[in-house]
Every structure is written in C-alpha cells, then in structure tokens.
Amino acid sequence: MSKRTFLVLVVVALLAAAAGYLWWRDNHDQLPDYIASGNGRIEAEEVQVATKYAGRVAEVLVNEGDMVAAGQVLARMDTAELRASLAAAKASIAQAQENVIEARAQIVQRQSELKYAEEELARAETLVAKGHISKQLADQRRTDRDTARAALEAARARLASTQRAVEAAEAQAELIQTQIDDSTLTAPRDGRVQYRLAEPGEVLASGGRVITLLDLTDVYMTIFLPTAQIGRLLVGSEARIILDAVPQFVIPAQVSFISAEAQFTPREVETRSEREKLMFRIKVKIAPELLREHIEKVRSGLPGEAYVMLGGGNTWPERFAVNLPPADGQ
Template sequence: MNSELQRESQKKWIRFLVPALLLAAAGFAYMAYQPDSLPDSIARGNGRLEAQEIDVATKLPGRVEEVLVEEGEMVKAGQVLARINVDDLQAELRQAQATLRQVQESAKYAEAVVDQYESELSFAEKELTRSTQLSQKGHVSAEKLDLDKTSKLRAEAALKAARIKVVEAQAAIEAAQAAIERLHANIAESELKAPIDARVLYRLAEPGEVLGSGGKVLALLDLTDVYMTIFLPTYQAGVLSVGADARVVVDALPDLRIPARVSYVAPRAQFTPKQVETQTEREKLMFRVKVKIDPDLLKAHQEKVKTGVTGVAFVKLEDAADWPDDLQVRLQ
C-alpha cells in the first residue's frame, strides 16, 4: 500500500517537473539572445519570419497535364513549372487555320469578281459614250441609248456589291487570324512559368485534376520579400518611422543579428477593447509593424532562408540612437 502511494506521488511529481523543465529551457533559449537591457530608443517584439506568397494559376480552364517541381524546390524566373492539357486548344487551332484558308479563298474569288465587274463597267461606259455620240447625230435610237444607260447602272451596282464582298472577306480573314493568334497565346499560357526567382511552397494541384479559370496550381515564396510582423504599443508605434533601422534575431540562429528596415506601420491599432476607459486599457492598443530583411542579403543567402521561424525584431525609435554592442550586425 505504501509503495503504491509512493509511486503515485512520484508520478505527480514527474507530471509537475517535466513541464517546469520545458518552460525553464524555453525561457533560457529566449533569454540567450536577448540583450541584458535596451535603451528607451529601441523597441522589440516577437514574431516569425514570413515571405510574400505568389500564386501560380491557370488562365483558362483545363486538365493539369504535369507539375514539374516539388515543394521546397528553388525555381528561376521563366522556368516552366507546370503544364495544362491543350488537346482541345490544338483542335480549335486546326479548325481556325482551316477557316482562315477558306476565307482566304473566298477573298480571292471576291477580288476576281470585282475585276470582272470592273471590266463590264468599263465596257458599259464605252458603249454608253458611243451610243450618246451616235444619238446626237441621229444614228442610234432612244431605246438603244436607254438600254446602254441601264447596262451601265447595273454594272456599277454589281461592282459595288462585289467590292463589299471583298471587304467582308478581308474582315473574315482578320477575324480568323485573330482567332489563331488568341489560340497560340492560350497554348503558350498553358505552360505555367515562374514569375520570379522563388521557392515552391505548396503544390496545390496534381496531374489529372481539372481546374477552372484562375485555378491555383502552385504557391511560391518570394525570398527577396521576407519580413517579420511584430506588435508595439501606442507610445512606441507612435514615434516609429517607416524606414527605421531594425535587427532580426531568429530562434534557430540566436548568434546572428540580421539587418532589416521597418517597411510598414499600421495606421490603426489592433486588439482594441470595446470600452477603452482607463489608461491601462489604452495601453492594450497594439499596432502592427512589419520589419523587412534587406533584399540584397536575402538574394545572397536564398538557400538558407527559412520562413515560419520564430524570433525577435528590434527597431529604432530614434534615428540618431546607437545600437548596443549586442545588436550590431553579425552574419556569422
């Protein structure tokens, strides 16, 4: 009986001790890279590294033919990442090309008809001129003169109609050519390419899936736009300037001091209580601040950039303030 009580007591002690040790370890890890004290001219906040996400989507509906990259893979701008099946587009293209050939033949025929009616009109004009001259001398009857006038009018009307047919045929040619150009463009866009150098974050679609227009195939991370979002109280955010110098320290690399800049300060506070009555409550107003890491530095170390890593960002509230020795830039 006593041994059972003793074992139960030990279990309770272990259940208490393990969380306590974990909390102590976490606290030690956090304090390992925190400066002993910060001047009033420097503020800090906790956050995690994030990067701008870019969706790679299909412009037109269709079936995913293949996805050529894996999650975590680095890709270059212009690299083909995936392809959408274009069998239907190829069939439409062949039909459009056949239509173009047909309307081109129609245009040739219409132009030949114009040539024919131009000849007939020229002949009718000559006949009318001759009949008019002979009529003045009394050698041609009025009926013959009227007949030649009618022939000329008919030739003019026929020529006008033939010329309209030529214009219509040319318009049909232009429409067919535009359809072919559009189909070529759509076929080219079936190859989904990386807009920038980036890392593949997610494969959102797999071969065989049918997507609608705008369907997302991949999500990329722009590793030249990496930032940490922190929250500062009103008295600090109110004097913080966009462009202010900053430092980022991540948990995974606590010895490094990464240079950064403040790229955004929210115009409105968050976490605002419904009733703000006391000064203590007003201090709960927090402003979102985005601290962006130097893009040139990121480009030089793209393979090492990891998003989702937690850490701390330090920002200067006064431009003239000096960084403490423990927050001087350190990249090794």
C-alpha cells in the same frame, strides 16, 4: 570552523551567486528606452501560380522545396482541344484569304464590264444623235452601264467583307494561341516551391492553383508594439532580427510598414490605461540583396524576436552588432 558554520557560509555564497546571476541577467536583457522589441516569425511573400483557364493538368515539373528562377516552366495544362480549335481557326483564315482573292478577281471583272458598258453607252448616244438608232436602245445601254457600276460597288463591298473575315479569323487564332501559351505556367519571380497543389490528370477550374511559391527576396517579420512606442517609430527605422534557431547571428533589417490602425482595439477607448493597451502591427523587412547572398539558408516560419530603433541619433548596443553566417558559396 564548525560544520554548521561551514554550511551557513556555503548557503550564503550560493545565494550571493544566484543574486549576482539574476542581476546580470536582468541588466543584460534590459533594453535601452530607445529600442523596442516584439516576438514574431519569419514570413516570405507567397506567390500563387494558377491556371487562367479551366482544364486538365498535363504535367507538373517541380517538387516542393525546389528553387526556381523567374520564367522557369513549372507546369503545363492539357491543350489538345485548344490546338484542335487553333487548327480550325487557321483553316478559317485560309478560306477567308481565298475569298479575298476571289473578291478581287470579281472586282477586276466588274471593272471590265463597267468599262464595256460605258463604251457601248457612248456609241449609242452618238448614234441616237445622228438618228441611226432609237432612243429606247440608248436608254437600254444606259441601264446596262448603271447595272455594271452597281455590280462593281457590290464586288468592292464583298472584298471589304472578306478582308474583315480574315481579320476576325486571325484574331480568333491569336486568341486561341494566347490561351495555349497561358497553359504553360511559369514562375513569375525567383523563389522556392512551398506547395505542389495539383497533380497530372486533375481537372481545375479557372483560377485553380497549381503551385505556391515563396519569394525569398521578400522576407519580413511581423511584430506588435504598444501605443507608447509606436509614436516614436518611423518607416525606414533600423531594426535587428534574432532567430531562436540561430541566436548567435544578428540580422540587420528595416521597418517597412506601420499599421495606420490599432489591432485588438476596444469598441470604446475611454481611459488612458485602455489607450495604452492598443497594439499596432509592424513589418520588419530584410534587405533583398542580403537575402540573395544567403538564399539557400532562408527559411520561413522560424520564430524569433525583432528589435527596432525608436527615434534617431542612437547607436545599437554591442550585442546587436550585425553578425551574419557566411554567404552561400563561401
């Protein structure tokens, strides 16, 4: 065999190998018509932990990257002024309660005075009937009785007023205590600290953000699919996620959201080709119980590809068989 013939055979073999690889790759990557795919990034639901009232940050107890549990204290606001106001409110309650005691004592006194005035009036009326005293003196006793009765009603009204003052003071104290309680910022749910947005000593306005949490049990990937595929997709359809960082793993998921409106919509859609270009936003969500099993491995922002099943009654190709890393702690 000549050298030239050998070189020709080598070139032909290389071309055949290249063609075979391209054919294998195209057929390996080609999806069945009942599976659609889109690129996206793993996202987790963000939870903003903010102060309800304006104030100074006293301490921040967590750092970025920390895992926190629901109810865990994340930060505290300075409550010195509020505690002083609470002390003043409690003093007002004590004063109002003393006024209630005094008002009740006055009622007892006025009741006694009224009873005495009624007895004096009864004696005076008896003596007038017998002619022992003048009618003018009996009228005076009647006036004393009416005055005592009015004083009793005034005392009762004062008691009601002082009781309302106690209620108002208690409500004020409860309000201040609520503000103090709200100054302790806790995690509303389990998650990971993504950002520490404020430091001790900073003065924040009402609603000022202190911590951003990621809820690692609410993780999804957003993709976009064209009109031709969106009509065959249902909420609840099966899905798979494969991340670029760990392509050996296939993560099961489910379609949780399909946008009712197209994205990138032209102002006027007049032709079929334009309608086919319309893209709809889809959310592919990972089951919370699966995320809890791998909570330490969950990372937001990782790029990858999501695959969704169009219609029903089909099965996933072998390369989309679920394959997960070991659960945390195993």
